[in-house]
Amino acid sequence: MAQEIIEVPITGKIISVNVKVGDEVKEGDTICLLESMKMENPILAPVGGVITKLEIGMEQVVKPGDTIAIIDY
Amino acid sequence: MFGLFETGFQFFYWGNLLMLLIGGALIYLGIGKKMEPLLLVPIGFGILLVNLPLGGLMDYELQVTNTTGVPGKVISIEVDETSRIGEDDVVLKLDSGEVLAPIYGRLKEVTVSPGQEVEPGGVVAVMITTAQTPLPTTPVGLLSRVFAFGIMWQIIPPLIFLCLGALTDFGPMMANPKTLLLGAAAQFGVYFAFFAALATNFFMPDGFSIAEAASIGIIGGAEGPTTIYVTSLLAPHIIGATALACYSYMALVPIIQPPIINLLTSKKERAIYMKPQLREVSPVEKIIFPLTASVIVILLVPMSAPLIGMFMVGNLFATSGVTERLSKTASTAMIDILTIFLTLAIGATMSAENFLLPKTLLILFLGIVAFATATAAGVLMAKLMNLLSKEKINPMIGAAGVSAVPMSARVVQKMGQKANPRNFLLMHAMGPNVAGAIGAAIAGGVFLGMIG
Structure with missing residues (x-):
């Protein structure tokens, strides 16, 4: 099985987490919302698969390169 | 006689009613649809106030x-x-x-x-x-005084630029200086609309003058204060129409831009992946930029000094690290206060007699032409850069060169993610976005230097 690591693209704050470990997601599903530059930016699943790791939580301040989630597909 | 029994009804006519509906529509778009509420709500209310005869606010x-x-x-x-x-x-x-x-x-x-x-x-x-006329007049109303001494004296628009400077991060542009070209390319829309407005003289007996055409062209810069500043100096009698066109189309960027981007790019091009992380720009670079940009731009286009000078000093407040209080004031209370004065006074320039003219419709039409051609020029420039460069950029970021900060960057971000969920183009689009704001101010300065 291949793994896809979703990384934080821009410094900001997580304002909603829309999945949990074990969830099945389709390509384009929203993983979380990242507030940055006064905008709510959805972070989308780049591939369809199962969430095997989730490294973010609500209100967490994140920086570029931090892992958001890992999808097995 | 003006007295106890005098009401506004005797001066009220269908034009006032139509303007009340237009003002009401803007207020509805702001409150109901959350479209640029900080701008459209006060502009709409300003329209309402000036179209209630004898109110005297814009006399x-x-x-x-x-x-x-x-x-x-x-x-x-x-x-x-x-x-x-x-x-x-x-x-x-x-x-x-x-x-x-x-x-x-x-x-x-x-x-x-x-x-x-x-x-x-x-x-x-x-x-x-209630007209903005070159004839010698004395403002005697609350908003006409704000308009005369705040806008016609060119005080409020440059000060808003100071506040915008404090709010602007030039980092993405400095991290990828190529994006300056995209901001510059989008200014094509300004000049296209300028010549289109001048061309009206071929088929209209009373087409637009060169000063009016420049004021219409600058709508394509998608910067409200720049449009108001240039129009106040060149053609104040059409300031209501140019400002309304500019602010309305900025609010409508999510509707105007996507069809043009889709038309000019393939699905494959829209899906071009760009690494989200840009080069880290050092604090020293961020301090040097507003200083050097001011010197170079103002020497090249001196008439842009009030806008560029204020923009850059505001930015220096934000980047210097020692003027946090000034930066905080400029980016919060100060910009809010100035926006209230600017938008109410601009709304109040739209009395029925001033606004309900065939030329207003033409200005609104040319304004959208300016936005559309600016978007197209930005995208086409990005495609040209891809032809000449090994490192491909997503051509959609060119559309953010129209300025309209940050709406157009947001549009690009959204469309980029839709085409390729891996994409996160926001920071890439912010580069041309802020470059577009500088480009619009320079384009305004060029017009003022040529015509003013």
Whole structure:
């Protein structure tokens, strides 16, 4: 099985987490919302698969390169 | 007479009603649809206030003089305080000719009486108007004073630029200086609309003058304060239409831009992946940029100094690390206060007599042409850069060169994610976005240098 690591693209704050470990997601599903530059930016699943790791939580301040989630597909 | 029993109804006409509906529609879009509420709500209310006759908020006093060129004796007075006066209506008859109203409005007082001799240039009456006219007027209302001393004296728009500077992060542009080209390319929309406005003279007997055309073209810069600044200096009588076009189309960027981007790019191009992380820009670079940019741009285009100078000093407040208080004030309370004054006064320039003209529709049309061509030029420039460069960029980021910070960057971000969920183009789009703001101010300065 291949793994896809979703990384934080821009410094900001997580304002909603829309999945949990074990969830099945389709390509384009929203993983979380990242507030940055006064905008709510959805972070989308780049591939369809199962969430095997989730490294973010609500209100967490994140920086570029931090892992958001890992999808097995 | 103005008194207890006088109401606005006697001066109220269908044009006022139509403008109340337009003002109401803007307020609805702001509150109901959350479209640029900080701008559209006060503009809409300003429109409402100026279209309630006798409210006086946007009134100017104007002297009517004997324009016949020869002395004359007053035969009859043709208007009174209870009637609306149109431009060129006869105010009074002299035995040497007729004195016409120089502008629309209403009569405040007649200063002569029948039989009295009036010298050429002698004052015969005082009128009240809500028009922004090059004629000598005295603002006597709350908002006309704000407009005259805040906008016509070119104080508020440059100060708003200072605040925008404090809010702007040039980091993405500095991390990828190529994006400056995209911001510059989008200014094509400004010049296209300028020439399109001038071309109206080929098929209209009374087309746009060069000063009006420049004020219309600058709508394509998608920067409200720049549009207002340039129009106030070149063609203040159309400032309501150009400002409304600019602010409305900025609010409509998510509707205007996607079809143009889709038309000019393939699905494959829209899906081009760009690494989200840009080069880290050091604090020293961020301090040096506003200083060097001011020196270079103002030396090249001196007339852009009020806008670029204020923009860059505001930015220096934000980047210097030692003027946090100034930066905080500029980016919060100060910009809010200035926005309230600017938008209410701009709304109040849209009296029915001023706004409901065939030319207004043409200005609104040319404004959207400016936005559309600016978007197209940005995208096409990005495609050209891809042809010449090994490192491909997503051509959609060119559309953010129209400025409209940060709406157009947001549009690009959204479309980029839709085409390829891996993409996160926001920071890449912010580069051309802020470059577009600088480009618009420079384009305005070029117009002022050429025409002003």
